Amino acid sequence: MKKYVLFDHDGVLVDTELWYFKAGERALADIGITVDREQYLRDMSRGAGTWVQARAAGADERSISRQRAARDAYYQEYLRTRPIEIEGVVEALAELSHHVRMAIVTTAKRADFELIHEKRRITQFMDFVLVREDYELAKPHPEPYLTGLKRFGATREETLVVEDSARGLTSAVAAGIDCVIVHNEFTKTQDFSQASHRINALSELKDIVLG
Template identity: 35%
Template sequence: MLSAILWDNDGVLVDTEHYYFEANRIYLRRHGIELTEEQFCRWYLCESRGAWHLLDANASRAQIDHWRNERNVIHLQLLEEAGSLLTPGIEALLADLHGRVAMGIVTSATQESFTSIHRRHDLLRHFSFALTAETYKRSKPAPDPYLLGVERIGKPADECLVVEDSPRGLAAARAAGLRCIILRHPLMRDHDFAGATRVVDSVDELREAIETLLGEHA
């Protein structure tokens, strides 16, 4: 049975992962370091540790926070300058699911970047809540964000589904005991996402997968 869906934001609802990559690439380039897509995928989307060790392997937490804040300024500027950020087809899918299942957003984005992304459209009307990075202590791949999501959505864990795009998101969902469909982003085209309930490459395939789950035990 499927009664609730917890959605990741970046790379799923909105096509923003490349802006995050570009923000990190621009920032590190200012320090004479060239960040590759392969490094970004491994350090950010898989291991969730960033590339700050390239600047100083012994940097303090305060120094890393300073670098991160400077990077975030670049990221926000790129988002503000971007056109439509919605993943093609996602708005129609959410409209079709609205009222049929409970839905919430569980993201590692800060509230500031989340607000910047979503101020231009009405996508959030489909969701009961949105949990941003400030909401929990440990971010993905820890289970905390999705455990809180299950608590907030008020449905049994075995009736919930997560939609993610990254290995760290999949790890967080699995650690929370949840099923997870991966909407594979082009940056992660070579990752196999072992342990996912299903891996899809388009919103049309995602719709089909969700409808199949909704049809079970109907």
């Protein structure tokens, strides 16, 4: 039985992965650059992202800095206006809260995270949240999940990570923590061969935690 669960956020608790991609896609379209989605997913799996393609297309750092700000603004627009709930998440967390302690370990910036959760009930179940500003090295480096272990005072063996991306899986594996991959349509083509379990919805997590 596991005692602690560290949740990734985007794509696991809220359906934001696609909108983050679309915000970057829109920002680069503003300067005439087309983003290849499959290449983006490959880049993201190793901790890179939109700006790899921008540089390859000849964008200079000044343009990238300007379009990064545009991407952030577009993303917050999408967070305010698009449906990002994942059905059954709150109910699954409520049930899990009777059996384990939980926290969120995310690469989301604090401003985006706070915007997402202004009117949602997810964080009430969490002991703490680690956002991008709370650690130095992002996923796929193990630091985010090692930081989560330290905050809980937990061992690797009694902890479970829940992720939806290869980048997050790599981070968890490098930290020595068992990782469950929950299905996300946007990241489904990534390599999840190192996952301990794969599930279609968080409602399936209870059986793994108690197993």
